[in-house]
C-alpha cells in the first residue's frame with residue numbers, strides 16, 4: 264500500500280491529511296528513520312522523540328513563512344522529511360548529502376543553522392523582534408530540549424524575552440535526557456513540575472476543556488480558552504516569573520492534543536512556553552533501552568541495535584581510563600565535563616573517582632570558570648571537552664585561567680576534522696585560539712602512547728594552564744607503555760635526521776599531532792624522488808621548539824608542515840613565525856585545512872578534496888623545485 268509519507272513533498276501536503284492519517288504518517292516516519300539510520304547512522308533517539316511534535320508543528324504553522332527553530336537541531340530529521348527531503352534521507356551526514364543539522368543553504372525551511380546547544384532561544388527572540396520591527400505577522404517557534412535549559416545563554420535569552428517581543432512560542436521538549444541523563448537543579452525542577460499530583464489534576468481539567476472545544480474552532484474561543492488554561496498554571500513556575508505564559512506539561516506523543524494546543528497557542532498575544540513530555544527513542548526498543556548510545560551513533564544492526572566498536576582503544580577511552588589511574592594516585596585531580604561523559608570518555612573515570620567528577624551540564628563557560636575556582640584552591644582540574652565546544656569559553660580561558668596563570672588542563676577531544684557532523688563540529692580552530700594566549704602550553708600527541716605521556720605530564724606540571732588536542736577515534740593503535748613518562752615541555756621530538764649520505768635537496772618535515780604519521784609518509788615519498796628528509800614530531804606549538812627549528816629548518820632547502828587544523832593561525836603559521844624570528848629564510852609549504860568552513864562528509868573524502876595528504880605535501884615541494892631547479896636556501900636574514 265502506498266504510504267502517506269510518499270505524498271509528502273512539502274508542509275502543504277501534511278495539511279491535507281486528517282488526524283487519523285497524520286497518526287499513520289507518524290508511524291511511517293518512525294519506520295523510515297529506524298531503517299534508514301541503521302545504514303547511515305545519525306541522531307536516531309532525539310528524532311524518534313519528536314515525530315508527533317514536528318508533524319503537529321508543520322500541520323499548524325506555515326513554514327517557511329513561519330519560522331521553526333530547533334536548538335542544536337540534531338532533532339530536525341523529521342522536519343527535513345516533512346519539508347521535501349525524505350528521498351535524500353539516506354544521504355544524511357554524507358559528503359554532498361543532507362547535513363545532520365539545520366543548514367540555511369540546504370532549504371528555506373531551515374531558517375536557522377545550529378549544531379551547538381543553547382542558541383535557539385536568543386536567535387528566535389532576534390527573529391521575533393525583527394518581525395515586530397517589520398510589522399510582519401509570522402510566527403516564531405523555538406523548540407528546545409530540557410538540556411538546552413542547562414545552557415547559560417538560554418537564560419540570558421529568557422531574561423530578555425518580555426523586553427524584546429510580545430509574541431513568541433517556545434516549546435520545551437522534556438525527555439529528561441541530555442546525551443546522558445540531564446543534570447542539575449533545573450532538571451530537578453522540571454521533574455518536580457511533572458510529578459506534582461496537584462498539577463496533573465489541573466492539567467486533566469485543561470485537557471478536557473481543550474477536547475470539548477475541539478481543534479481549529481479554538482480560534483473564536485481563544486479568550487475563553489485562555490481563562491481555562493490559565494488555571495493550569497502552577498503559580499511558581501519559573502517561566503511565568505520570566506514573562507512567558509506556561510502551558511503544560513502535556514504528552515508530546517498525543518498528536519490530537521498537540522494539534523489543538525498549538526492551534527490555541529498560535530493565537531496568543533504574549534510569549535508562551537509549552538512544556539511537552541516525550542520519550543527519547545520512542546518506537547525502537549534498543550533506543551529506549553540506551554538513550555545515551557542512540558542519541559547519536561554510526562550504522563547499527565536493525566534487529567539488535569548493535570554497533571561496531573573500534574579495534575583499539577579510542578583517545579577518549581584512554582583519557583577516561585588513564586585520568587582515573589592518575590587521579591587515584593593524586594587527590595588533587597578533578598575531572599569536569601559539559602554534558603559529555605560518554606563522548607569524552609569520562610564515564611569510566613566517573614565510575615571510580617565519583618567524588619572528583621563533575622558534569623556541569625551544557626555549560627562550557629561555567630565549566631572553565633568552575634575549573635579556575637578549583638585551581639585557585641590547589642586542585643588540578645582537567646576539563647574534558649570537544650575542541651568545537653570549548654570555543655564558547657574563550658574569554659574564560661583568557662581572562663580567568665591564563666591571566667591568573669592557573670593550573671587548569673584542557674583536554675580537547677575531537678580536535679581536527681570531525682567528519683560527518685560537519686562544520687558545526689569540526690575542531691579546526693583550537694591551535695589558533697589557544698596559541699595566542701600568554702601562559703598557555705599547547706601540545707598534541709602523535710599517537711596513543713604519547714597521549715598518555717602528555718596527560719601524565721600535564722597532571723604533574725604546576726606552572727600554569729595546558730591544552731592538549733587529540734582527534735576523534737583511535738590513532739595509529741600504539742598501545743601506551745606500562746609506565747607513562749614525563750615529556751619535556753616545549754621540546755620537539757626528532758624522528759629522523761638528515762642522512763649525511765643523501766646528497767639530495769633537504770626537506771625538513773614538521774608534523775603536528777596525529778598527522779606526524781602523514782609527515783613520515785611524505786618523507787618516504789620524497790626520499791623516493793631523491794630528496795633528503797628530516798622528520799620532526801612538533802609536540803608543542805607553544806612554546807615552539809626554536810632550537811629544533813633552527814637546527815633542522817636552518818639547514819633545509821624547504822620546510823613542509825602538516826596539521827589537522829585550518830592554516831591561518833595553525834602549527835604551520837607558528838613555524839613560519841618562528842623562522843621569521845630566527846631570521847631563517849626558507850620556503851615553507853603547509854598542509855592543512857583552507858580558510859573556509861569545511862562541509863560534512865567522511866574524513867578520507869574530505870581530506871582528498873582539500874589536499875590533506877602526504878601526496879599533496881610532496882606535490883607542493885616538488886612543484887617548487889621543478890619550477891626553480893636551482894633553488895637553494897641558504898639565505899639567512901638576521902633581523
Ligand SMILES: Cc1ncc(C[n+]2csc(CCOP(=O)(O)OP(=O)(O)O)c2C)c(N)n1
Pocket residue numbers: 309312334335337338378379380407408409410411436438440441442543558601602603625627652655
Ligand atoms: C555547546 C554544546 N555543548 C555540547 C553539545 C553536545 N550535545 C549535543 S545534543 C546534546 C544534548 C541535547 O539535549 P536536549 O537539548 O535535551 O535534546 P534531546 O537530544 O534530549 O532531544 C549535547 C550535550 C552541543 N551540541 N553543544
